[in-house]
Amino acid sequence: MIELDLLTKDVNAFPGLNLNNIVTVLPLFFLATVRVGSFVISSPLFGMRGVPTPIRVVISFILGLAVVSFTGLPSEDLLSSINFIFIVLVEIAVGLTAGLIVTIWFSSVALAGEKMATSAGLGYAAQIDPQAGGQTPVVSVILNLFLIVLFVSLDGHLLMLRVFFESFSILPIGSMPPPMVLIGAGIKAAGSMFVAASLIMLPVVGIILMINVSAGIMTRSAPQLNLFSFVFPVTILGAFIILYFSTGTMALAFSDLIFSSIEALEDLMLGISDG
Numbered sequence: 001m002i003e004l005d006l007l008t009k010d011v012n013a014f015p016g017l018n019l020n021n022i023v024t025v026l027p028l029f030f031l032a033t034v035r036v037g038s039f040v041i042s043s044p045l046f047g048m049r050g051v052p053t054p055i056r057v058v059i060s061f062i063l064g065l066a067v068v069s070f071t072g073l074p075s076e077d078l079l080s081s082i083n084f085i086f087i088v089l090v091e092i093a094v095g096l097t098a099g100l101i102v103t104i105w106f107s108s109v110a111l112a113g114e115k116m117a118t119s120a121g122l123g124y125a126a127q128i129d130p131q132a133g134g135q136t137p138v139v140s141v142i143l144n145l146f147l148i149v150l151f152v153s154l155d156g157h158l159l160m161l162r163v164f165f166e167s168f169s170i171l172p173i174g175s176m177p178p179p180m181v182l183i184g185a186g187i188k189a190a191g192s193m194f195v196a197a198s199l200i201m202l203p204v205v206g207i208i209l210m211i212n213v214s215a216g217i218m219t220r221s222a223p224q225l226n227l228f229s230f231v232f233p234v235t236i237l238g239a240f241i242i243l244y245f246s247t248g249t250m251a252l253a254f255s256d257l258i259f260s261s262i263e264a265l266e267d268l269m270l271g272i273s274d275g
Contacts, residue, residue, distance in 0.1 A: 025068065027084070031091050031173045032071060033064030038095025039164055044106045045148060045157050047099065063161070071168050087174055094171065097182045098164055101268060104189040105261035108196035109147045109254065113140030115201045119208045120239030121232055139243070147254050156258045163265045170273045181271040189264055196260070200253055204242050211238045 037060035040046040046059060116122075117137035136144075151157060171177055215231040 028071065028173060029064055029068050031087060032067040032168070033060050034088055035091040035095040035167075035173070036060050036063045036067060036164075038092045039099040040095075042096050042099030042103055043160065044103050045151060047103065048148075067165065067168055071173060090176060091173065093182065094167065094177055097186060098167065098265060098268060101185055101189045101264050102160060102261045104186070104193050105196065105257060105264060106144075106147060106151075108193040108257065109143050109200065110136065110140045111193065111197040112201035113137060113143040115197070116204050116208075116239070116243075119205045121235055122239065143250075146250070147257070150251065150254050151258055154255060154258060156262065159262050160265065163262060163269065166269055167272070170269050177272050181268070185264070185268045185271065192260070192264065196257055200250070200257075203249075204239070204246065207242050208235060208239055211235055 037056070040056050040060050040063070046056060114137050117139040120139075122137060122139060212231070212235060215234060219231065
């Protein structure tokens with residue numbers, strides 16, 4: 001009995017391990033992991049279909065441990081009552097909203113690529129998109145991969161995580177965010193998605209439109225020209241040439257898109273703090 005008491009005393013005295021607070025720390029770790037896991041699932045890079053589920057779980061647990069180290073403990077009344085279920089739902093809503101805002105911004109590239117492919121006659125050329133998990137035009141897949149590479153090379157994923165970690169200081173675990181702020185942020189991100197997609201696709205689609213108009217004038221003046229054997233190859237070749245020479249411009253546009261999505265995430269945090 002004496003040896004057991006000494007062993008328990010040594011374990012409790014181990015640096016960084018306090019068994020007296022384990023009942024409180026475990027719910028805190030669970031709630032932090034719920035918010036982080038919801039964000040990981042819905043974020044652009046970590047939430048890709050190509051990322052295995054065990055990897056997402058490990059990332060969520062590691063980030064949850066990092067959050068617990070600087071997050072204060074909520075009141076015991078919230079953890080020991082029926083409100084715990086409500087807190088879990090709130091944490092899921094906050095994490096999903098934060099991740100979906102960035103994902104919606106990134107979806108503008110897929111939308112722009114789809115419209116480019118349709119205008120160039122490449123809408124039928126589709127393959128599995130590792131990010132969306134469905135059939136997507138090849139142009140959209142290439143632009144999405146280009147965006148992800150830029151996102152990682154510019155340390156956008158680290159900036160995104162840093163801004164998200166600020167949510168635990170602005171909105172501690174157990175707090176209730178203003179619902180209209182979350183809804184308004186999602187609506188604003190959806191509107192920005194269409195604006196960004198239009199800015200990305202308009203130059204390419206405009207040039208393709210000029211090619212189609214020129215081809216229409218030529219076939220009108222020379223009816224003996226076969227539309228399918230002449231116009232379509234020229235349109236597809238012109239689309240690839242335009243995409244090749246606009247790579248540098250698209251890189252700048254994608255960089256602005258990445259930082260704009262992170263700014264939208266920061267605006268969400270500011271809206272929560274002001275609300």
